[in-house]
Amino acid sequence: MSDSSYTDGTAAVSSISATDPIRERIAQAVNDVRSTTPLAQSFTNFVTINLVANAQLAAGGTAAMSFLPDDIVDTAKIAGSTYINVGTLLPFYKDALADIARKLQYLGKPWVLDPVAAGIGKTRTAILQSFKSAPPTVIRGNASEIIALDAMWELGANDGTEGETTRPAGVEAVDEVEAAVDDAKRLARYLAQHAAGGKGAVAVSGASDLVTDGETVYRLPGGSAMMTKITGAGCSLGGVTATYLAVAEPLVASIAASLLYNRASEIAERESNGPGSFQVAFLDALWNVTAEQVAQSEILIG
Numbered sequence: 001m002s003d004s005s006y007t008d009g010t011a012a013v014s015s016i017s018a019t020d021p022i023r024e025r026i027a028q029a030v031n032d033v034r035s036t037t038p039l040a041q042s043f044t045n046f047v048t049i050n051l052v053a054n055a056q057l058a059a060g061g062t063a064a065m066s067f068l069p070d071d072i073v074d075t076a077k078i079a080g081s082t083y084i085n086v087g088t089l090l091p092f093y094k095d096a097l098a099d100i101a102r103k104l105q106y107l108g109k110p111w112v113l114d115p116v117a118a119g120i121g122k123t124r125t126a127i128l129q130s131f132k133s134a135p136p137t138v139i140r141g142n143a144s145e146i147i148a149l150d151a152m153w154e155l156g157a158n159d160g161t162e163g164e165t166t167r168p169a170g171v172e173a174v175d176e177v178e179a180a181v182d183d184a185k186r187l188a189r190y191l192a193q194h195a196a197g198g199k200g201a202v203a204v205s206g207a208s209d210l211v212t213d214g215e216t217v218y219r220l221p222g223g224s225a226m227m228t229k230i231t232g233a234g235c236s237l238g239g240v241t242a243t244y245l246a247v248a249e250p251l252v253a254s255i256a257a258s259l260l261y262n263r264a265s266e267i268a269e270r271e272s273n274g275p276g277s278f279q280v281a282f283l284d285a286l287w288n289v290t291a292e293q294v295a296q297s298e299i300l301i302g
């Protein structure tokens with residue numbers, strides 16, 4: 001850790017040093033994806049499915065989008081990881097997704113959950129509640145989704161630390177990332193105890209991203225506000241997190257994906273002049289950012 005400790009208004013934070021061992025593991029994840037092109041399967045919403053697949057390919061991975069429940073289970077057996085995004089659902093998925101989560105757990109397969117629009121609708125709520133008993137390896141969402149999922153799983157109620165709940169927010173966040181710190185830590189501790197593999201991480205995206213394994217909180221500043229002007233920035237981040245989860249442990253996979261996104265979106269903002277060209281430049285930058293640029297990013301802990 002460096003000696004450049006300071007306070008951001010809510011918590012004392014310090015930059016990790018240029019030689020911190022986690023940087024080597026982040027670089028390794030970026031390079032391993034590019035050299036082994038791992039398959040990460042996705043069950044994801046039909047609004048942003050194309051960007052999810054293209055972002056996974058641009059990061060160096062391989063994509064497969066599955067919708068039939070038996071396809072999802074069969075593909076999970078041959079994939080390095082699975083991504084489940086609940087942005088657009090159909091009624092029959094209420095039982096099907098609960099069953100898929102149980103099968104992934106039985107098979108010991110790592111998966112990433114993106115709880116898009118958590119808090120909206122009885123069917124989505126039933127599905128997200130069902131995942132508590134067969135939880136994912138990584139949860140990646142915006143602040144409002146993380147706060148809503150934590151409330152749904154009643155984790156704060158169990159340890160007496162329950163914070164304020166928020167109103168359902170649709171697919172966009174109405175909460176700041178810092179408002180979701182305690183929720184993210186509670187969820188990550190729960191994943192570490194109950195997820196297949198015995199390790200978990202929670203990633204909260206926003207103006208400055210946050211990733212935690214339940215013990216340490218990593219803050220990852222930077223990126224581009226233009227990411228809020230294209231649909232699927234968060235969904236594709238979840239997909240790329242699954243790509244990294246195929247080669248790395250949950251914490252490293254989550255941090256690497258978030259850092260890759262921040263560096264790529266900064267480059268894309270400089271090289272584009274509106275949302276359309278930004279999305280194209282962003283995919284190019286995912287492809288071109290070096291592992292060293294990703295791994296040497298500013299990382300704050302505290």
Ligand SMILES: Nc1ncnc2c1ncn2[C@@H]1O[C@H](COP(=O)(O)OP(=O)(O)O)[C@@H](O)[C@H]1O
Pocket residue numbers: 141142143171172173205206207208209222223224225226227228232233234235237258261262
């Ligand atoms: N104001 C912002 N400044 C910089 N990056 C942002 C900003 N808002 C979102 N991002 C980035 O956009 C991506 C998607 O995050 P977010 O918009 O929170 O997800 P979602 O689309 O699921 O709501 C992340 O890489 C995040 O860092």
Ligand SMILES: Cc1ncsc1CCOP(=O)(O)O
Pocket residue numbers: 045047048087088116171231232233234235236
């Ligand atoms: C607009 C929309 N509506 C249902 S899912 C979806 C995409 C959400 O994408 P993201 O969470 O990446 O902003």
Ligand SMILES: [Mg+2]
Pocket residue numbers: 116141142171234235
């Ligand atoms: Mg989202």
